[in-house]
Amino acid sequence: MVAVPVIVLAGFLGAGKTTLLNHLLRAGGGTRIGVVVNDFGAVNIDAMAVAGQVDSMVSLSNGCVCCVTDGGGLDDVLGKLTGAVDVIVVEASGIAEPQAVAQQVLGSADPAVDYGGLVEVVDAVEFTATRARHPELDKHLAVADLVVLNKIDRVDAAELAEVFAVVTELADGAAIVTTEHGRLDPGLLFDRRERPKPAQLSFDDLEDHSQHVHAAYQSIVFESDEPMHPERLMAFLDGRPEGVFRIKGYVHFGRHGTLELQVVGGFLRFRPTRSGSHRTSLVLIGVDMSGLEEQLVGCVGEGEEQAMFAVHRHTES
Numbered sequence: 001m002v003a004v005p006v007i008v009l010a011g012f013l014g015a016g017k018t019t020l021l022n023h024l025l026r027a028g029g030g031t032r033i034g035v036v037v038n039d040f041g042a043v044n045i046d047a048m049a050v051a052g053q054v055d056s057m058v059s060l061s062n063g064c065v066c067c068v069t070d071g072g073g074l075d076d077v078l079g080k081l082t083g084a085v086d087v088i089v090v091e092a093s094g095i096a097e098p099q100a101v102a103q104q105v106l107g108s109a110d111p112a113v114d115y116g117g118l119v120e121v122v123d124a125v126e127f128t129a130t131r132a133r134h135p136e137l138d139k140h141l142a143v144a145d146l147v148v149l150n151k152i153d154r155v156d157a158a159e160l161a162e163v164f165a166v167v168t169e170l171a172d173g174a175a176i177v178t179t180e181h182g183r184l185d186p187g188l189l190f191d192r193r194e195r196p197k198p199a200q201l202s203f204d205d206l207e208d209h210s211q212h213v214h215a216a217y218q219s220i221v222f223e224s225d226e227p228m229h230p231e232r233l234m235a236f237l238d239g240r241p242e243g244v245f246r247i248k249g250y251v252h253f254g255r256h257g258t259l260e261l262q263v264v265g266g267f268l269r270f271r272p273t274r275s276g277s278h279r280t281s282l283v284l285i286g287v288d289m290s291g292l293e294e295q296l297v298g299c300v301g302e303g304e305e306q307a308m309f310a311v312h313r314h315t316e317s
């Protein structure tokens with residue numbers, strides 16, 4: 001039996017994991033890629049984002065993969081994929097502890113599972129601010145086998161050099177590649193001959209889940225079959241509290257169609273989607289988010305044509 005490499009794809013909220021995964025799925029050639037997606041919110045937006053491009057996918061939603069400690073958890077999921085694919089990518093939610101996920105793969109009792117390394121995606125734009133809020137994230141870089149410094153199109157050369165220097169120091173000898181939209185050479189992942197095990201890992205890393213970054217984070221899911229009012233929603237988004245670091249999902253604007261929404265820190269972008277869905281489905285992740293669900297309910301309503309201007313200003317063509 002040939003064991004299937006299982007790559008753990010980690011990185012803070014919005015760093016570009018799903019984007020990188022979609023790139024691998026498009027650029028992977030004949031490699032059959034199995035995917036395990038794990039979203040923190042109860043609605044699995046990531047599963048929707050990669051659906052249709054993947055050979056086999058299993059999604060774990062409403063719980064964090066790094067906290068699946070009841071033995072079978074991840075192993076059961078991997079077992080469903082190993083027979084059907086050449087490589088498996090486990091996309092950990094943006095606030096999962098990557099070393100805990102890697103530890104689960106390393107500890108797999110399934111002989112068909114081979115640990116394929118830990119890839120940590122870093123958002124070059126948000127890196128410094130995120131690090132200031134979460135110094136504990138430094139250790140995520142220390143255990144990575146490959147660091148992907150992403151979104152380099154959004155920083156200038158001086159900022160990139162500065163971030164690169166800090167990442168190099170923290171990455172403790174791991175390879176670092178810079179990317180735009182996660183476009184890295186799939187050969188870097190699938191042809192790995194050496195698969196160094198993260199030496200720093202111990203079961204202690206797994207024991208106290210209250211220490212995990214996500215212990216402080218909450219997620220809110222908002223879903224509606226009624227259209228969203230463009231101006232009201234934009235006012236909500238423009239005035240969102242600082243604690244709301246990440247919003248992702250789909251917004252249905254009634255006769256104006258459905259757009260994908262991505263918010264990462266101060267970045268906000270709508271994107272056309274081919275989903276054809278007539279439903280709003282959003283996950284908000286952050287801290288201090290009380291009252292936001294009610295505010296979103298207040299954004300429901302049909303808007304006039306000109307009300308879409310505010311949305312179009314933030315829409316990728």
Ligand SMILES: Nc1nc2c(ncn2[C@@H]2O[C@H](COP(=O)(O)OP(=O)(O)OP(=O)(O)O)[C@@H](O)[C@H]2O)c(=O)[nH]1
Pocket residue numbers: 011012013014015016017018019020046093094095150151152153154179180181182246248262263264269
């Ligand atoms: N400009 C730019 N935007 C990017 C790049 N990579 C990703 N993005 C955008 O960043 C946003 C977040 O990307 P995702 O791939 O969803 O991030 P993620 O890490 O999967 O997010 P979570 O699952 O919430 O942790 C999306 O709007 C992407 O289009 C990049 O290299 N450059």
